[in-house]
Amino acid sequence: MKVEQDLHMSRGDGETSYAANSRLQEKAILRTRPLLQNAVGEVLQASLSHSGHGKMVVADLGCSSGPNTLLVVSQVLGAVANCNCGEQPTTGVQFFLNDLPGNDFNLVFQSLELFRKITEKEFGEALPPYYIAGLPGSFYTRLFPDRSVSLFHSSYCLMWRSKIPDEIAKGVVLNVGNMYIWETTPSSVVKLYQKQFKEDFSLFLKLRYDELVSGGQMVLTFLGRKNKGVLRGEVSYMWGLLAQALQSLVQEGRVEEEKLNTFNLPFYSPSMDEVKAVVRQSELFDISHIQLFESNWDPQDDMDDDDVTLDSVRSGINVARCIRAVLEPLIARHFGRCIVDDLFDMYAQNVARHLEQVKTKYPVIVLSLKARR
Numbered sequence: 001m002k003v004e005q006d007l008h009m010s011r012g013d014g015e016t017s018y019a020a021n022s023r024l025q026e027k028a029i030l031r032t033r034p035l036l037q038n039a040v041g042e043v044l045q046a047s048l049s050h051s052g053h054g055k056m057v058v059a060d061l062g063c064s065s066g067p068n069t070l071l072v073v074s075q076v077l078g079a080v081a082n083c084n085c086g087e088q089p090t091t092g093v094q095f096f097l098n099d100l101p102g103n104d105f106n107l108v109f110q111s112l113e114l115f116r117k118i119t120e121k122e123f124g125e126a127l128p129p130y131y132i133a134g135l136p137g138s139f140y141t142r143l144f145p146d147r148s149v150s151l152f153h154s155s156y157c158l159m160w161r162s163k164i165p166d167e168i169a170k171g172v173v174l175n176v177g178n179m180y181i182w183e184t185t186p187s188s189v190v191k192l193y194q195k196q197f198k199e200d201f202s203l204f205l206k207l208r209y210d211e212l213v214s215g216g217q218m219v220l221t222f223l224g225r226k227n228k229g230v231l232r233g234e235v236s237y238m239w240g241l242l243a244q245a246l247q248s249l250v251q252e253g254r255v256e257e258e259k260l261n262t263f264n265l266p267f268y269s270p271s272m273d274e275v276k277a278v279v280r281q282s283e284l285f286d287i288s289h290i291q292l293f294e295s296n297w298d299p300q301d302d303m304d305d306d307d308v309t310l311d312s313v314r315s316g317i318n319v320a321r322c323i324r325a326v327l328e329p330l331i332a333r334h335f336g337r338c339i340v341d342d343l344f345d346m347y348a349q350n351v352a353r354h355l356e357q358v359k360t361k362y363p364v365i366v367l368s369l370k371a372r373r
């Protein structure tokens, strides 16, 4: 698997698309809105005091396609419109919407005309001039010239690795029966995933630091881990239940065992300590805020403080829809399209059984970073 070529969410806006199944990620964008608003306000003030004009370049990294993409843009525009920046007008906001080349950018572009009408109505005179451009490319490469971006935002993306660690991809070490770290994963595999996370996240910080203007900031939200034990991370359960569904298909003779053993996710959900350690080692950013919050697996279940799943069958179906929208392209490419419906039906049942026992939640890490310069 080549992440840059193969990773993308399910395209279009049909029943199984990411656009129609991204409420989980929407909830994180809404929850972290105060941090984003705060960062926009500070970056705008810094721009006004340094250069006398409130020109901002904002990039959303891993924007995907669907309502969430423009929700982020709308939140930034709202923050600029409501910013108490004295009499000085904002000259304009340039947005760059970044994702990997396989992303459905057309769906985003097609919704821009309607979005413009909605923002004009919502913000009226306070709406700053704004411009939107798509930017295909990996955020593990340089995307912008030196010192040209005011604010980076990224939500539900940085748990994706730039690649599957080489030794795992080449089959030098195997993670038999799994697709991610799970109870039976050998420690050699765990170490390789951890090393990949450290390399990727350090590189990401270095690249963004060079691209940020003086006073520039980042607001980053991604899946993390609350459990200290890496073999039983909360997200590991979610992938573990999908691997179980694949194992059932192996037993039925519909999937070759070797296919399962060679399917590995380019993914790692770190603990807060792991995140803080990489930021500190980089010596490039100050952490102005870091927090871990929890979100129910079922995107439709808004009872985040509750420990009981009221309708586990319904929740299983909802979770399976959400995960299918993220993973179907990778699954179909590796195993073939013909297993997809049955796989996610089985997965829904596995999730339902799990949620009856314990209401596991996603740990989500959000952090605000200020460039040190």
Ligand SMILES: C[S@@+](CC[C@H](N)C(=O)[O-])C[C@H]1O[C@@H](n2cnc3c(N)ncnc32)[C@H](O)[C@@H]1O
Residues within 6 Å of the ligand: 007, 008, 009, 022, 025, 026, 029, 061, 062, 063, 064, 065, 068, 069, 098, 099, 100, 103, 137, 138, 139, 140, 154, 155, 156, 157, 160, 161, 162, 326
């Ligand atoms: C779960 S989606 C989140 C999308 C959106 N931010 C949201 O909150 O709904 C994760 C996105 O990250 C993108 N992504 C993953 N790795 C990436 C990389 N190296 N460079 C750019 N985008 C990446 C994926 O293609 C996908 O669209």
